[in-house]
Amino acid sequence: VPVAIATAMVTSMGVEAIAFRRIRGANPFTLLLTSFALEILSHALWKLFVGSERKQFDKPGWAFNTFELGPFLFEVWDVAAIVTTIVCLAATAWILRNTLFGLAIRASAEDFDAARLMGVKANRVISGAFALAGVLAGIFAALSLMRTGLAEPRMGANPLLKAVLAAIIGGLGSLQGAVVGGLAL
Numbered sequence: 811v812p813v814a815i816a817t818a819m820v821t822s823m824g825v826e827a828i829a830f831r832r833i834r835g836a837n838p839f840t841l842l843l844t845s846f847a848l849e850i851l852s853h854a855l856w857k858l859f860v861g862s863e864r865k866q867f868d869k870p871g872w873a874f875n876t877f878e879l880g881p882f883l884f885e886v887w888d889v890a891a892i893v894t895t896i897v898c899l900a901a902t903a904w905i906l907r908n909t910l911f912g913l914a915i916r917a918s919a920e921d922f923d924a925a926r927l928m929g930v931k932a933n934r935v936i937s938g939a940f941a942l943a944g945v946l947a948g949i950f951a952a953l954s955l956m957r958t959g960l961a962e963p964r965m966g967a968n969p970l971l972k973a974v975l976a977a978i979i980g981g982l983g984s985l986q987g988a989v990v991g992g993l994a995l
Contacts, residue, residue: 814955815948822944823937830940831933835922838982842974849970856963869959891953898946903985905942915939919983 829844873887906912914935917925926932950969955961972995973988980991 811952814952815945818948818951819941819944822940822947826937826940831936834936845970845974849967852966853963860963862963865961867955867959867961870956873956887957891957894949894953898949899985899989902942902946906985911935911938 825848829848830841833840833844873885873890875886876883877886878884906915914925914930914932915938917928917930918932918935918939922932925935951966954965954969958965972992976992976995977988978991979994980987980989
């Protein structure tokens, strides 16, 4: 799990430095197309360096244990995934609302040039935001691998599409809106 999280974080920061930094300030559609292009590129790189076959992993046995709570039967993995999601959402919201880093992220997202004029090290802040996104992606990857036991080139395609749709439904740029959009989806 720590390797998946660290790898996703470093990869996310690298993607920001290589691809997104060059198109900063572009319209949201360009950024969205770049995201999808990078997702397709990641599939090609996976096939080139890892192979086109699915990679099997051992699923943790505890994850599929069940327990009863009243008349309901719950699977441990489902409860762990829900609790992890709630903790990640709460932590992200807390970071964005209550830390200097969160304020700098919001300022840079609102007006990049004005944030830089106010002394915000915008490149560092945006790289940090991508690192945070990478941590969240790594947590999702770990949960996904625990559930399915399979890694394959296109394993992130459907979650990426659902995340984009949730953000569009809830309003781009709004964490609460994205959560509501995800629940609606």
